[in-house]
Amino acid sequence: MTHSALSRADLAGRAEAVAPLLLGAVLESRGPQALSDPVAVRITEVEAYGSTGADPASHAHRGRTQRNAAMFGEPGHLYMYFIYGMHWCANVVCGQPDEGAAVLIRAGEVLRGVEVARLRRGGSRPDRDLARGPANLAAGLGLRGQHNDIDLFADDSPVRLLPGPRGPLSPAEVACGPRVGIRHAVDRPWRWWIVDDPTVSRHPGPRGHRPR
DNA sequence: GCGACGATCTCA
């Protein structure tokens, strides 16, 4: 049994409704040239970011800008952003076009292309760390600014959103809690992760909050 | 035009 395939229509809802649906689904990237083998990552942790005026922590909160324009496009596209002068992070655009909502993909399990992911990450590290944390996940998949706004549902896209291999998640397998690394709307429990999954990111978190 | 800071990570 596989995770049922997500369609673009499934992503058209509110970010906080779409986010948990992405758990267990797979992001697969095909690199150009040398690192052309696909890397597939099963999503284990996500965060919802709401639309303009509705979520002070969202890049879309103050409206459309050049950077966040992809958030205001069609659901099912990627929104890539660059952070801290060195990291790229990947979001799946959701909601209605012009709404400006997205789901940050925070962590995943590398199902395929472990060798390529390890090369991209550099050094030797446990498999479970290859896509643990949003910047690590993007790095392992080889995702950067050039992938901003690409359509995850186009057959010829270098990055695609595919059904997961393990079947639907039961409610007991999913936990939620506050988002990480933000200053505003910290109380909103808009981060979801797969319980006991070793690839879910670790982080200092305010007051020692930890996924379990 | 300028400057403060950020949806991070690693290592000490």
Add this chain to the structure above:
DNA sequence: GAGATCGTCGCC
């Protein structure tokens, strides 16, 4: 707990 490192946006 600091440092790496730079694009973005708000404000001067």
